[in-house]
Amino acid sequence: MKVKINTNFLVNSIVTIIVILLLIYFAVIILGTSQSVSDDIVYVTEDYLKPIEPVVSDSLPYSEYKELSKKAEKIRDLKNGDWLHFGGIGIAEVIGTGGAMYCDTCTMANTTDIPGVKQDYILLHGWTLKPESWIYDDIVFHIENGQSYIRKTVKDKRKYGFKRVDVPVKFRYSRTDDCLMIPISSSLKMILNIVLGVIEFSIFIYMFYLIAAFLKFIVDISKGLPFTDSNLRRLKLIAVSLIAFPIITFLLNYVVRVIFNNYFTPDVAAKIGVWGSWWRFMITGIIFLMLFKAFKQGKTLKEEQDLTI
Amino acid sequence: MPIIINLDVMMAKRKMSLTELSEKVGITMANLSILKTGKAKAVRLETLENICRILDCQPGDILEYVK
Numbered sequence: 001m002k003v004k005i006n007t008n009f010l011v012n013s014i015v016t017i018i019v020i021l022l023l024i025y026f027a028v029i030i031l032g033t034s035q036s037v038s039d040d041i042v043y044v045t046e047d048y049l050k051p052i053e054p055v056v057s058d059s060l061p062y063s064e065y066k067e068l069s070k071k072a073e074k075i076r077d078l079k080n081g082d083w084l085h086f087g088g089i090g091i092a093e094v095i096g097t098g099g100a101m102y103c104d105t106c107t108m109a110n111t112t113d114i115p116g117v118k119q120d121y122i123l124l125h126g127w128t129l130k131p132e133s134w135i136y137d138d139i140v141f142h143i144e145n146g147q148s149y150i151r152k153t154v155k156d157k158r159k160y161g162f163k164r165v166d167v168p169v170k171f172r173y174s175r176t177d178d179c180l181m182i183p184i185s186s187s188l189k190m191i192l193n194i195v196l197g198v199i200e201f202s203i204f205i206y207m208f209y210l211i212a213a214f215l216k217f218i219v220d221i222s223k224g225l226p227f228t229d230s231n232l233r234r235l236k237l238i239a240v241s242l243i244a245f246p247i248i249t250f251l252l253n254y255v256v257r258v259i260f261n262n263y264f265t266p267d268v269a270a271k272i273g274v275w276g277s278w279w280r281f282m283i284t285g286i287i288f289l290m291l292f293k294a295f296k297q298g299k300t301l302k303e304e305q306d307l308t309i
Numbered sequence: 310m311p312i313i314i315n316l317d318v319m320m321a322k323r324k325m326s327l328t329e330l331s332e333k334v335g336i337t338m339a340n341l342s343i344l345k346t347g348k349a350k351a352v353r354l355e356t357l358e359n360i361c362r363i364l365d366c367q368p369g370d371i372l373e374y375v376k
Contacts, residue, residue, distance in 0.1 A: 309351075
């Protein structure tokens, strides 16, 4: 059965839905501010865990304080295997390779040479640690004696409150790239570099092909030949690619999630920034799809016109 | 298409060549051959009028419907 949709009805219903959504949005803002933390939550203030970084005394002069805290940050990056982060090959926002310097006991006394050993990683660009929420503090990643931990807030059942705990995890986290890292050997990295390099190169070529197709389309229009079969094909290809790109990236991120399933914990979340930029591709793709439909109609009309004697 | 264009029959009766007809009717050779081979999707009444005038015939002499 073919459903007939009246254009006026469609536009009216879309406008109504937008108005209702706006009303809900404002209602949530107005009513949401009256929420408060209920009284039975007791915050545990005492910290059983030793601090991750050595505490820099804040009674020091500013320059000294800054220097010391910078040094502490550097040592932390070294301990986390995330210092002097060097990139590798990667497919945008899905997976990549990289490396960094790792040293567990370095104190950075000597600043002239680079301390630590090189550690290679697979970078999972689509995944990061869960951001802090209104009730839980942020999750802090740190490595002690070669074992990765995340420090997070959990519910303390005995005391009816919250406490900070260190949970051992298998993955590593990069502060510079804000993504998860899986430690690998250098030979595996070489193989991955070749595979990813080939894929990245093909994507690169494909992108150039799409740009060339678009330029040819513009040239054809300026020549006065807009409604041709090749133009229709180009428009369709551009539209499908633009719409498929975010969907494929999204799916690939979940394929990565499945492949490295035993590295993942509930504290890992999909990166919002990655998801956020995708609507541009979708909208551009939809516009191209509409252009394709319009040109298809145009081609039919032109054919009819040409065959009218 | 069940509509057949008998332009060549009429042209043979009047002993008129394709070039001559196209010049007199005022349409291009390419369009006339599209019409003759039956690829045309539509015929303008104006064109039909011109052809009928030049070939001195009725539209029914040129167009025929077969089941």
